Amino acid sequence: xxxxxxxxxxxxxxxKVGLGEWLxxxxxxxxGLAEDLNGLYFLARSLLVHDEAHFDAYDLAFTATFxxxxxxxxxxxxLAEWLAQAKKGMGEELVPSGFESLEAMLKELQKRMNxxxxxxxxxxxxxxxxxxxxxxxSGRAEEGIRIGGEGxxxxxxxxxxxxxxxxxxxxxxxxxxxxxxALGMLxxxxxxxxxxxxxxxxxxxxxxxxxEIELDLQKERVNRVRVLLLMDxxxxxxxxxxxxxxxxxxxxxxxxxxxxxSYYFHNAPYAYLYEDYRTYKRKATMQILSDLTPQHRVIxxxxxxxxxxxxxxxxxxxxxxxxxxxxxxxxxxxxxxxQIWLNPDPPRFWDHPTVNAIRAEIPMFPLxxxxxxxxxxxxxxxxxx
Numbered sequence: 067x068x069x070x071x072x073x074x075x076x077x078x079x080x081x082k083v084g085l086g087e088w089l090x091x092x093x094x095x096x097x098g099l100a101e102d103l104n105g106l107y108f109l110a111r112s113l114l115v116h117d118e119a120h121f122d123a124y125d126l127a128f129t130a131t132f133x134x135x136x137x138x139x140x141x142x143x144x145l146a147e148w149l150a151q152a153k154k155g156m157g158e159e160l161v162p163s164g165f166e167s168l169e170a171m172l173k174e175l176q177k178r179m180n181x182x183x184x185x186x187x188x189x190x191x192x193x194x195x196x197x198x199x200x201x202x203x204s205g206r207a208e209e210g211i212r213i214g215g216e217g218x219x220x221x222x223x224x225x226x227x228x229x230x231x232x233x234x235x236x237x238x239x240x241x242x243x244x245x246x247x248a249l250g251m252l253x254x255x256x257x258x259x260x261x262x263x264x265x266x267x268x269x270x271x272x273x274x275x276x277x278e279i280e281l282d283l284q285k286e287r288v289n290r291v292r293v294l295l296l297m298d299x300x301x302x303x304x305x306x307x308x309x310x311x312x313x314x315x316x317x318x319x320x321x322x323x324x325x326x327x328s329y330y331f332h333n334a335p336y337a338y339l340y341e342d343y344r345t346y347k348r349k350a351t352m353q354i355l356s357d358l359t360p361q362h363r364v365i366x367x368x369x370x371x372x373x374x375x376x377x378x379x380x381x382x383x384x385x386x387x388x389x390x391x392x393x394x395x396x397x398x399x400x401x402x403x404x405q406i407w408l409n410p411d412p413p414r415f416w417d418h419p420t421v422n423a424i425r426a427e428i429p430m431f432p433l434x435x436x437x438x439x440x441x442x443x444x445x446x447x448x449x450x451x
Contacts, residue, residue, distance in 0.1 A: 075127035076114065083114050103132060245316030249293075249442070290361045293317065294354075295328040296339065298368025306410040309433060310367055313408075317365075324361070329354065333372040334391025335398075351394055355401055363445045364398060364405040366428060370421040371411065377420045392423055399427045406441040408433045 069092075076083050091113050100106040107128055115124045190198040267282030295317055297310050317326060329339035329349065338348040358364075380390045388394070399405060407424060409416065410433040416425070424430065429444055431437040 072110070072127065072131040075130045076124065079123040079127045081115065081120055081123055081127065087114050245313050245438070246320060249317055249320055250322060291323050292325040292359060292362045293323045293327070294358070294362055294364045295326070296335065296364065296366050297328065297330050298333065298366075298370075299330050300332045302369055302371060303410075306369070306433075309410055313367060313433075331368075333368075333376045335394040336391060337388035351388075355394075355397055358398075358401045360402070362402045362404070364402050365441075365445070366405065366407040367410070367433070368407070369409055369411045370407065370424045370430070371415070371418050372420050374419050377423060392427075395424060395427050404445050404447060405429070406431055406444055408437065408441060 073083060073088060091110055094100065094109050094113065095106070100109045110128070111121065111124055115121060192199060262283070264282040268280070271280040271282050272278065295314065297314065299307070299310070303310070314328060318328065320326070329341060331339055335351050337351060339351050339354055341347045341349065377391045380388065380393070389397075405428050407428045407430040409421070409430055413432055416422070416430070421430075429441075431441040431444075
């Protein structure tokens with residue numbers, strides 16, 4: 067039953083484990099390829115996970131399955147039998163820790179840390195190296211908590227809880243540096259402005275011309291990309307405020323764009339877009355639309371989820387008449403071809419009338435590492451709508 071729970075937990079983490087893969091795992095267990103819980107951890111990961119970006123999700127599922135539980139009798143007996151067979155080929159016999167659960171082990175570790183006053187090597191009680199104590203490293207404890215050193219027989223649940231693969235995930239939300247790196251992909255230089263002497267080009271042309279000096283004059287390289295950032299704030303976006311703030315910080319600090327402008331809205335763009343919600347400093351949406359150029363890249367940020375009337379009604383917001391929010395979105399989409407919508411909600415929540423309506427006008431990507439990469443590649447594209 068616990069193995070079945072592992073399957074359910076893996077799928078709840080978004081890992082698509084197929085029937086064939088699962089049968090291979092059961093076959094591996096039947097052949098004795100897993101000697102203990104540690105072996106099961108690595109065997110299952112090697113058979114069920116095909117991308118290191120998913121290792122962290124696997125660790126979470128494995129921990130949720132085995133943390134604080136005992137193996138069912140049949141599986142426990144089988145693993146014990148495999149372990150006994152494995153010992154025959156080892157130079158030293160493993161010693162069981164005697165703890166009934168991970169919680170009990172952690173509690174005892176804290177107790178011994180408070181008691182221990184000096185370094186210990188060998189022995190069966192104190193935290194140290196070698197010996198049979200379950201705490202430390204390089205010892206012969208059958209299961210335990212590794213502290214320092216290299217693990218060779220570490221308890222799998224504890225290894226999984228370390229989540230050493232978390233930074234490899236591509237579905238995690240981003241930090242300021244991630245935003246900066248991704249936004250840097252938009253930088254596109256073009257030659258325009260005053261002509262200047264290109265030294266390298268002059269040398270190349272002179273050499274090709276038999277030594278007769280030939281000047282190479284080139285226009286300056288400048289970045290023509292203009293970025294407009296439009297951010298939904300308030301309401302259902304409150305839980306994502308810190309994430310949106312990081313995006314704004316990264317974009318506003320970058321000096322790679324010819325221009326950078328940012329505005330706020332709530333739910334959808336109505337008659338005005340706000341430069342600062344605290345002071346109500348604002349600008350007419352139609353004015354912002356008229357200022358857009360083919361060099362603009364528009365980045366929308368919001369969950370796109372709201373009551374249908376908030377998107378489709380032309381009654382406006384705050385008592386001001388305005389075209390329906392969806393109409394303003396369509397106007398932006400038709401004025402500038404390169405636009406994306408970054409949604410902080412996971413894609414599984416996108417099947418909503420207002421989200422679908424906005425997705426039909428502007429390509430939508432999740433606000434994750436991989437989602438931002440895909441979005442930046444879309445913005446780098448050229449051509450009209």
